[in-house]
Amino acid sequence: MIAPSSARIRVRQFGRTTLQVSEIGLGCARIGGVFKSNSGDFVKLLAAALDGGINFFDTADMYSQGESEQLIGRAFKGRRQQVVIASKAGYVLPTQRKFVARIKPFVRPAVRLLGLSRHHLPSAVRGELVQDFSPAYLKGAVEGSLRRLRTDYLDVLQLHSPPATIVEAGEWIGALEALKQAGKIRYYGISCDTVEAAYAALAHPGVSSLQVPVNLLSRDFLPVLDQAHESGVGVIARECLANGLLIKELSPDQIRPYCQSDAEASEKGAQIAGYRREATEGGSALAPFALRWVSRLQGVSVSLIGVSSLEQLETLLTYGASIARGIGGV
8 A cells, every 4th residue: 555645755945946856855776677576567656656746756868778668658648747757878779779769569478488587698688888978879869868858848958977078078068958958858957976076067057956876885975965055956866775785784795895895885784783783772673764864964955766666665755754753864
């Protein structure tokens, strides 16, 4: 059962824009794909998220070879004014992935029957991703996203993980300003993988949003949040639960694949144990404790969490409701 309206997620101002966004957003990288549920289940999941108080949906043209955007378009047909859709562009899908996108309806049943996962696929099948932030490519990418999303506009278009040098050069600005003038995007921003790219983005006055990884275990971007807040730039926080490290109780061996060395794994394990004790003393599980910490950071407008089932969504809505009531956190 979805969280009742009395415990709905709070809404915040998104930087200096006119957008009002739920403080918890749905990251849609896990929406769609041949290794997941049938498409109808995802449509129900997205609709349930909106009914539960989430109005911010973050996707990208490359997620599930475009299927993530397609499913969002299906889910919110007739409800477009109720949602804030942020998508991304800049990655070019290799031919192999484009082919998979066309045959998904036929491949998905076989994948489920054989119990395959993406880890079983050789790199030759997946293909190598490249990036293109040229004005012509970005304009074409936006047109493709609009078709898949069944909408006339994107609320936020983000460049997808550009290098700091690309951000600094700013050759993409003219294309995004033209799309904004044409009404095809309302605002634009940068999804950043490095602190350098984030600072470079803040140097451009037209940038309205940043998306950055931030969680209890990863605090490199905290100074960026302060500058974004001062500049009126909305911040989309991702990896808020450290790619699952702050959800389950993991052994050192299970933590090691997320780290560069044994020493780092040991340090992270000790940090997680300390945060778990602190959460327990405050009457909370670790996951909502960690999510509340991110949500309360100055400058963060929306905190993204990815789910792929109604059960996971219900848990997420419970976290959001506890944050709204001011419990379960630091």
